[in-house]
Each structure stands twice: as C-alpha cells, then as structure tokens.
Amino acid sequence: MAQIHPTALVDLAARLHDSVRVGPYCVIGPEVSVGEGTVLGPHCVVEGKTTIGRDNRFFQFSSIGAQPQDMSHDGSVTELVIGDRNTVREFCTFNTGTHKEQGLTRVGSDNWIMAYVHLAHDVVLGDHCVLANNATLAGHVHVGDWAVIGGLTGVHQFVHIGAHSMTGFQAHVAQDVPPFMTVDGHPLTVRAVNLTGLRRRAFSDARISAIRQMHRLIYRSGLTLDQARERLAELADTTAEATADVALMLDFLAASRRGIVR
Incomplete structure (x- = not known):
C-alpha cells in the first residue's frame, strides 16, 4: 500500500500507486490519480480532476489542481495532467483548465519548477523546462520544451514561449518569445541567441x-x-x-x- 502519513487526509476514491509516499497533513481529493514513485511533501493539497505521473517530487505547501482563477468559470469539471519526473518546490500553485480551450492544464515531464511558481488555467508546459522562483504564467500560456523562465517573470495570458528560449530576471512577457532567443527587460527585448542553453x-x-x-x-x-x-x-x-x-x-x-x- 501507499505510504500515507497518519495525519494526511486521502479520499478513499483517490487512486494512488502502491509506491506513492504522502507526507504529513496532505489533503488528496477523490478525483486524484498519482503514479508510481511520486512523493508528496508535507501540507500539499491535491484536488480536482488531477492526474500525476510517475517519479514526481512535490515539496511542502503546494496547491495542485484547484479550480481556475477565472471569474467566468462555472465550476464544471476540468483537468490538470502532470507528466513524469518533475520537481515542484515549495508553495507552487497549478490550476485546472477551463472550457475556453480543452478544459485542460498540462505539465510535461522532467521539469524543474522552483518555489512560488503559478501555472494558471489552460497552461501547456513542455518538457525539460526550468521555471525559477515566483515565475507566474497567466491563463492559456504555452511554453515549449527546454525553455527557461527567470525568477519573478510575469507572462501575459495567451503568450507563447518558444522551445530553447530563455527569459531573464523580472521579465514582463506580453508578446510571443520565438524559439532559441534570450529576452529580458521592460519593455521586453530580444538580446541574443540562447547560446549557453x-x-x-x-x-x-x-x-x-x-x-x-x-x-x-x-x-x-x-x-x-x-x-x-x-x-x-x-x-x-x-x-x-x-x-x-x-x-x-x-x-x-x-x-x-x-x-x-x-
């Protein structure tokens, strides 16, 4: 059976692989599915129709699968799907999608997501991305594989960020960032190719x-x-x-x- 701390509240309908570990004071809802080898640190809340793949690690105090922060959302069921081998640090918030798109927020695999990152409704995050502390992605943002988003960066709704690109510290991203480019500043400016990456x-x-x-x-x-x-x-x-x-x-x-x- 899954290793569930005695203080955790796990709904009997939740589907947890036998190798999952659930830390103290976690709350897991009835429509949650958690894959093999995933670890949920203390005080994590996982709710909504949320599917989490294998070998992910969530550090303490994250809110995963809450309803979207969209005033037009009618409360209908939407989804959050998270891939494999992601690291999610403290105080992250990932919301489910809305029916303005496919009703789905999707996180890929092998991502490194630092503290206080927010992924709003209908975000699509690729694979092998790095999101530094306090990166905030508004609704409907799409991020390509291997992208790096700097700390305290704000990304406007509907913006697309290309694969292999990099945004600098405190970037204000209100337009699409092409693949391979490095951008920073306010107003945002393309500085060069992301050669290091x-x-x-x-x-x-x-x-x-x-x-x-x-x-x-x-x-x-x-x-x-x-x-x-x-x-x-x-x-x-x-x-x-x-x-x-x-x-x-x-x-x-x-x-x-x-x-x-x-």
Missing part, C-alpha cells in the same frame, strides 16, 4: 550557426517579418542539418497571435 544540449556548430543567422534575419537585418520568413525558408534549403530548427521557427512565427517580441 544550446551548447549544454550539444547543438552542433552548424545548427548554432544557422540559429544565429535566423536571429540576424529577424532582428538585425531591417527586414519586415514577412521578408525575414521568406529568407528563413531559403536558409532551410542551404543548411540541411538545421532544417528542423528552421521549421520550428517558421511554425512558431506562423502560429503567433500576439505578435513576437521585436
């Missing part, structure tokens, strides 16, 4: 060179965004190793609804 992930010199060329085309060439997109397509034809990276950028630009940081 790319090198840590063993991007080849050819891929990094192509990504730097994408940065120059979008931000340093004086081209309009439509003109830059045309040149990006040509870049994919000349640098075969970077074809997937260019496609990622082009797809992101095509899907942007708030406009990109420029």
Whole structure:
C-alpha cells in the first residue's frame, strides 16, 4: 500500500500507486490519480480532476489542481495532467483548465519548477523546462520544451514561449518569445541567441550557426517579418542539418497571435 502519513487526509476514491509516499497533513481529493514513485511533501493539497505521473517530487505547501482563477468559470469539471519526473518546490500553485480551450492544464515531464511558481488555467508546459522562483504564467500560456523562465517573470495570458528560449530576471512577457532567443527587460527585448542553453544540449556548430543567422534575419537585418520568413525558408534549403530548427521557427512565427517580441 501507499505510504500515507497518519495525519494526511486521502479520499478513499483517490487512486494512488502502491509506491506513492504522502507526507504529513496532505489533503488528496477523490478525483486524484498519482503514479508510481511520486512523493508528496508535507501540507500539499491535491484536488480536482488531477492526474500525476510517475517519479514526481512535490515539496511542502503546494496547491495542485484547484479550480481556475477565472471569474467566468462555472465550476464544471476540468483537468490538470502532470507528466513524469518533475520537481515542484515549495508553495507552487497549478490550476485546472477551463472550457475556453480543452478544459485542460498540462505539465510535461522532467521539469524543474522552483518555489512560488503559478501555472494558471489552460497552461501547456513542455518538457525539460526550468521555471525559477515566483515565475507566474497567466491563463492559456504555452511554453515549449527546454525553455527557461527567470525568477519573478510575469507572462501575459495567451503568450507563447518558444522551445530553447530563455527569459531573464523580472521579465514582463506580453508578446510571443520565438524559439532559441534570450529576452529580458521592460519593455521586453530580444538580446541574443540562447547560446549557453544550446551548447549544454550539444547543438552542433552548424545548427548554432544557422540559429544565429535566423536571429540576424529577424532582428538585425531591417527586414519586415514577412521578408525575414521568406529568407528563413531559403536558409532551410542551404543548411540541411538545421532544417528542423528552421521549421520550428517558421511554425512558431506562423502560429503567433500576439505578435513576437521585436
């Protein structure tokens, strides 16, 4: 059976794998499912229709699966789904989704989520992301894989943050952040390519060179965004190793609804 501290309150309908550990004074609701090897630290509250995968670790005082902070939400059942091997530090708050989208907030796998992080309704967080202390993601924010969000960063609702990007400390993110870019300041500005992150992930010199060329085309060439997109397509034809990276950028630009940081 799951190792449940005597002071924890676990609804009999909750589904916990036998290897789950539940710390003192936790509260777990009836629609919660927790996968193999996951650990819930003291005073965590897990409620709503929440599914948590395997080998996650939640530190103390987190609120997981509460109803969305959306005044139009009618109280109907929506979901929160969390993947595997995530670390969630103290005082984090993850809300379920709303029916404005698919009724789902989703957290991927292998993320490092530091203290006081807030994930609002309908957020989609990818894999291998780092969210530093007090990062706050408003409703409907999407974050790509391997993104890093700096401490005390606020992300406006409906913003998309691209894969392999990085936002600096106290960034005010109100427009979409393209993949591979480093941004900071208020107003937000693209500073450079996230070279440190790319090198840590063993991007080849050819891929990094192509990504730097994408940065120059979008931000340093004086081209309009439509003109830059045309040149990006040509870049994919000349640098075969970077074809997937260019496609990622082009797809992101095509899907942007708030406009990109420029």
